Every structure is written in structure tokens, then in C-alpha cells.
Amino acid sequence: MEKIIVIRIRGTNKAKKEIKDTLYLLRLRRNNYAVILDKTDSIVNMVRKVEPWVAWGEIDRDTLKELLLNRGRIKGNKKLTEDYIKDKLKMSFDEFVEKLYNSEINMNDIQDIKPFFRLVPPKGGYKRKGIKFDYKHGGAYGYYGKDINILLKRML
Template sequence: MALYLVIRLRGQPDRRPEEEKALELLRLHKVYHAVLVKDDPSIKGMLERTLSSAVTWGEINKETLVELLKRRGRITGNKRLTEEYLKKIGFNSFEELAEALISGKVSLEDLPGVKPVFRLRPPSGGFRGTIRRNINARGELGYRGADINNLVLRML
């Protein structure tokens, strides 16, 4: 089972009510917020049909997930996610947590005090295309597969 990283790239104006509801369900309230979701048919349908004009997504690999957790992982009180806190909740390292997340044994919602949303920055060097078009039409929106890892590393 794959683990998708979904990043919101477009803002509020001109969003249909069903898009707003889908973004709310995924907790993508602001631009450059990212969440981890499982490869589920209902999630995939929501991304492809409803949100393809507002988000980009793809399969995240373990190395990128470890970096994302280290640099952008937060706990309650807007404090950084640390190895000490991971040991307190039952994980020895960021690598172990990333492996458990990718394999589907645990989700961020199950971990006490860990925030499920990552607040990213705009990518260093800017976007390669426009954020108004799909990835296939020289844009940035939609499904990008494993290329999401390159984008995330530029947004950390």
C-alpha cells in the first residue's frame, strides 16, 4: 500500500463548495500545507475528480518522509518533533516511524500529540511551471508520482 503526500498549491478564490469540503476533510486549510494519506480508492477519487485543480500529490519515499518529519514535524504547542518525543510514544528513531507510516501500521492521527499537517514553504527556485495548469500541460497541479519527493525537498 502506497502512502501519498498531498500538497495544496492554490488558495481560496473560485473554489466550488465540493472542493472546499474535500480540502477541509483533508485538513488542507492553507496554501503549502501538506498531509499524508493512504492509497485508498475513495481518497484517490477525491484527488482525481474534485481536487486536481487545487493540489498536487504523489508517492513519498522513506528518505523524504524522514526529512519531512525531522524538519517540519510538529507536536502540540507548535514544538518540533524530536527523537525524545518519539521514544516517549514508542519509536526509536525517525526512520522507524517513517517505515511504520509507509507500511500502514500507524498513521499520524493515531500518534498522541503529533500534528497531521506539515506546513511547508514555497519551493526554493520557484515552481517549474504555472500552478494554474496540470502537470501534463507544463503546470504543477495533479498527480506527479515519485517526482513529489523532489518538490518536497525543495519546500523544506
Template sequence: MIAIIRIRGSTGIKPSAEKTAELLNLNRINHMVIFPESESLNGMLNRVKDYVTWGEIDEETLELVLKDRVLLQGHKKLTDDYLKESGYSSISELANKLAEGTLKFKDLPDVNPVIRLNPPKGGYEAIQKPFHQKGSAGYRGSEINKLIRRMIIPGVNLNGENKN
């Protein structure tokens, strides 16, 4: 599974890159989508490489994202009742199916395809430089998991309110 996060806004973006970001459902900064790896996805990522960062998400980080950030239609949290209706016993089982590739994220009914994240704790590196030049844009590989964990701040919801 590939996690893609938008790191730059739409000011000054090329029209072809803006359309590709729209097709990927990446309309705002700090939004993330999860896709299975494919050739067509690689072509799309090549077109928006200056505006997004991506890499392979591991099962532990995927489980954390499912627990804390995935929302159902109507801005409701992913609950055990929903999982039982869908045929899964726990979030870890769902994360396992997604990580194996036997289930696609978009095939989950009533789940919003876009995952909203907080800005990363400590900020981004240079957003206009590629990752291999100590920047933030482009392919990161497994380092995407560290970025996602920095963007899921425990105890804070998306409105900035403290849960504790």
C-alpha cells in the same frame, strides 16, 4: 503513503472542492498532509485536482519531513523523548513504519496532522496547468519527493529566521 500539497488559494474555488480540501485539512497554500492510499482518497483527490498536487512519498523524504517539519501540539518539534514515549527508537524507524503502512500518520498522538512547508525554491511551475502539461496541479507520482525537498529549505524555519 500519499503526500498531498495545496498549491492554490481559495479565491474562485468551487464549493465542493473547498469542502473536500477542508476535509483533507488543506486550508492554506503550502500545507501538506500524508494519507495511506485508498479508493475514497482517490475520489477526494479527483475533486480537488486543480488546487492540489500529490504523489507517493518515499521513505527518505518522509524521514526528512519528520525531522524538519512535523510539529507536536503546542508547536513543539518532534523529539527523541516523544519517540521513546511512543515506542519508537528513532525517526528513521517511525518513517519506516509509516512507509510500510503498518502505522497511519493520524494515529500518532499529539502530532499535528498538517505539515507547513515553505514555498518551493525556484517557485511552482504553472499552477493552473496539470503536471503532465508542465504545470504543478494534479498527480506527480514519485516527482512529489523533489517538490517536497525544494520546499524544505535547510537552515530556515517557518518564520523565515535563519537557524544557523
């Protein structure tokens, strides 16, 4: 099963309660938060419902590894390290990334790892037309496909 990453790029001021609840269920509580999810019909429909508030697309292995190393956190707001993965899961960091990417393990199954990532605003801004237009029409929100990895690397 393919993994997608969803990044919240807009605030919810003047948004309907239904939109706020969906963002809450996706664990996107603040701007520039990101979550990694399985690409199932129910998840994709939830993401499409809140599409004007998020950017999303398919993540690749290299970007996933970089995201976990740079922005992964454990309980107590400590960095996720290779030593922690070796101690807790008895596997190397590369094996962990591979199993996570192939959906053999889930972020929620691992104790003490936070299921969301706090990112910084992208270097150079969102460029193009900004966050009020979708990606197809020159903006920043919506479905990026594989191009989400470019945006994500600018936010690490």
C-alpha cells in the same frame, strides 16, 4: 499499502463549496500545507476531485523521514524530535518512519502529533508554466508520481 502526499498549491477564492469542503476534509486548510495519506480508492477520488488545487504523488522513505524531522510538529507548535518519539512510542525514529511508511501505524493514532505539515513555497518557484496548468502539460498541479519528492524537497 502505499503512502501518498498531497500538497495544496492554490487558494480557494471563487471555488465551489464542494471543493472547499473536500480540501477541508483532507486537512488542507491553507496554501503550502501537506498531508500524508494512504493510497485508497476513496482518498484518490477525493484528491482527483480537487486536483486543480493540489499536487500529489507517491512519497518515498527518505523524503518522509526528512519531512518529519524538518516540518513535523507536536501540540504547542513544538518540533517533532527523535527524543519525543522514543519517549512516547518506545521506538527509534527510523522504526517509526518505517512503520508509518508501511501503514502499521497512522498519524492520527499518535497523540499530540499534528497530521499536517506547513511547508514553504518551493525555492525557485513552481517553474515551468506555473500553477494554472497540470503537471503533464508543463504546469504545477495534479499527479506527479515519484517526482513529487523533488518538489517536496524544494519546499522543506
